[in-house]
Amino acid sequence: MKQIFTLGAIGAAILIACAPAGAATAKAAATHSAGAKAGQTQAGKQLDLLASQYYDAVARFEPVGATENGDGRFDDQIGMSISPAMRARQYGLYRGFQNKLRTISRDALSGKGQVNYDILAYELGSILSLEKFPQHLLPIDQMDSMPVTLANYAGGQAAQSLTTVKGYRAYLNRLNQLPAWIDQAIANMREGVKQGITQPKAPMLSALPQFKKLASATPEASIFYTPITNLPAGFSAADKKALTAAYRLTIDKKLAPALARLATFLENEYIPAARTSTGWSALPGGMEWYMARVASQTTTTMTPEEIHAIGLQEVARIQREFGVVGPKMGYTGPANGLPTWVAAQEKYRPFTTEQQVIDVYRELDAKLRTKLPALFTLTPKAPLDLRLEPELSRATASDHYTAPAADGSRPGVFWSVVNDPKQYGSTGMVTLFLHEGQPGHHFHIALLQELNLPNFRKFGGNNAFTEGWALYAETLGKEMGLFDKPEDYFGHLSDEMLRAVRLVVDTGMHAKGWTREQSIQYMKDTLGYSDVAKSETERYMVWPGQALGYKIGSLKIAQLRARASSALGPKFSLPAFHQVVLGDGTLPLSLLEAKVDRWIAANK
Known part of the structure; x- marks a missing residue:
């Protein structure tokens, strides 16, 4: 530009x-x-x-999206975007x-x-x-739905604050609106069945237990009653009484029947009618739809074929790195067998409790605070907290980050998902925290609220920059000496491999006719572990193109860094480069490239 x-x-x-x-x-x-x-x-x-x-x-x-991004002005609304x-x-x-x-x-x-x-x-x-594509006919999947999102808010530890009477009433108002949303979702899915536009059957079978769990026989047994079991001691007796009565009435008379309707509809009507095909190209107009999603998620004009080829190249490069790090870990077999060997080693699963897992992340966080100043001069003021994922969503959730509240009432949070601590691998913890914590999502997303940007940029963004930055941030572990242990460097390579594999299987399923089973097998063969092959494949099936932004964005940032370093020579400053990348908030990749090129020209 x-x-x-x-x-x-x-x-x-x-x-x-x-x-x-x-x-x-x-x-x-x-x-x-x-x-x-x-x-x-x-x-x-x-x-x-x-x-x-x-x-x-x-x-x-999309008021719930605003809440997720730290804007609490519409915390009493769920919207009817479907x-x-x-x-x-x-x-x-x-x-x-x-x-x-x-x-x-x-x-x-x-x-x-x-x-x-x-x-x-x-x-x-x-x-x-994306206007002409009927996304509203697919309102529910195993990764994302309004009922599950609101259920995760019930504990008061997620994006919606539940610390004041006003906050309690705002959340209750959302619960009162949820039955109408559910009925609209059911109507949409019925229309989708008529038009041949449904979710694939396999991911919906994975989602069904989640929705069954939301239904409850009594208000007190409902997860949506959790705010009442956690009423703050500072609330007055009158407020406690009024809120308790209101929550019980809403859940009993409105919400529980609606959730039961949804679970019954999914099990008896929708899943039997859901398509058995895998890719988006199987839908009416699906290939054009997928191309539009690829453009939106990568902010590029790259074709699925180009992205598929990059994925294969990255898989081969990382496997060569496996060949170097394997012997340092005591492994002497072929490079592509290293992940399978690591997965079988008990020493890399040292935990017995959830607390032990979160304690390791806290030690890593403390260590990073001493190292990051050498790489960054632009850092967020908002604190970063570390928490365990709520039990309801652990089975289908991945470790993730949520933004701080714009008013400072809630910190940024790194959420660790620990289903079974005895099976929680230690090799990927460093690279995971660099991505989801700092300097990954926290340095980017928390800064958005501190840069005096217009609201549409402060609370918005795009996937390629957001996930691309976080994946690039993982690579900084090497410069900070965090990958000195070969198992930690393997963990980094293994996570990089996952992102490279995503380029292959996402485009494979949605543009090249791959089946779900073909994707799962490729992931097992290439990654060397099978515990995520099914859930990851099913994620890409319902979120086509979303997983492409990670690698495409990180490769662009690394390319721009190499270009700047080569052009500026001894004048190149890594903290200054990071400030250029982060200092204007989220940018489409073409605008980021133009910005870096101007910075290079100005500093030559």
Whole structure:
């Protein structure tokens, strides 16, 4: 992208310096400068207003998404984005925003304003490219659904705060809205069956126990009653009584019957009618749909074939690294057999309790705090907390990060998923924490709320940058001496291999006709362990393209770092490079590349 400069005060100063002396010339130049500033201010105001309107429209449409991103203004709403009528109105709004954006002069904006303009233009274009595809007919899967998300909020440890009476009432309001959402979801899925647009059967069979577990015989047995069992001692007796009665009534009369309807519908009607095919290309218009998702998730114009080839190249490269690290661990077999050998070693499963697992992460966190200042000058102010995943979602969840609250009321959180501590492997813990904790997601996502960005950028983003940065952050473990133990470096390589394999199997299933079983077998053969092959494959089946952003984004950041280091030589500063990458928040990869190239040119 070519940088466009405006003729503001600097341009006027050049005009004055180069012009013949005289009051008339100086006055004319000053008048030009004032006009340029006025134009920039007017265009900037128009853009700021439009960006604010756009973000608020998105947050009201997906208020739970706003909560997840740290914006608590709509914590009492769940939205009805799966309603066909609501969805149509929303896309009409997006088209209106796009048309308004085109009336704003980009040339009249400041440098930061142009970045905001370009990202908003990109985001609107990406959203509208998906309008014709009926995602609303697939409202539920084993990875993501409104009932499970709200159930995970019930403990008060997730994205929605439950520490005040107001917070309790906001959550209760969401529970009151959930039955209508469930009935709309059922209606959508029935329509999907008619149109041949359903989730694959296998992932839905995996999801069914989750939804059965949400149903309860009594209000007190419901997970949604958890806030009442955890009522803060500081609440008044009157508030406790009122909240208890209200939660019991909502769960008994509204929520429990709706959850029972959903579980029955899934088991008796939807799963029997669900498709037995694997890839998105099996759906009506599915290949075009998948291509649009690939573009959205990678922020590139790469084809599935190109991505598949990169995946195979990365798999081969990492297997060569296995050949180097294996002997250091005592392994003497072929390189591709190293993961299987490691998985069989009891010494790499040293835990007996959940607490032991989280204690290791806390020790690692403390060690990182001493090492990160050498690599970063731009760091978030928000603290990072470490917690265990709630029991309800452990079976299908992966270790993950949630953003801090924008008002500082909740820290960023690294969630560790420990289903069986005796089976929890130690080799991948360092690289996992670098990704999900710091300097991965925490350094990027927490910073978003501290950079004085417009809300649509503070609480938004794209998958390729977000996951690409976190995967790139894993590689920094080598520079910090965190992979000195060969088993920890193997853990890093093993996780890198998973991300490379994702490029192969995601494109394989959705664009090249691979079956679920073919993907599972490839993952078992290449990764050397079978415990995640099924769940990961089924994740890619219902989230096509999402898993591509990790490797594509990290490869781009590594490529830009190598380019900057080569061009700048001794002038290259790694902390400065990291500040360039993170300092404007989340960018589509093309805009990030243009930004780094400008930084290189300015520092040569």
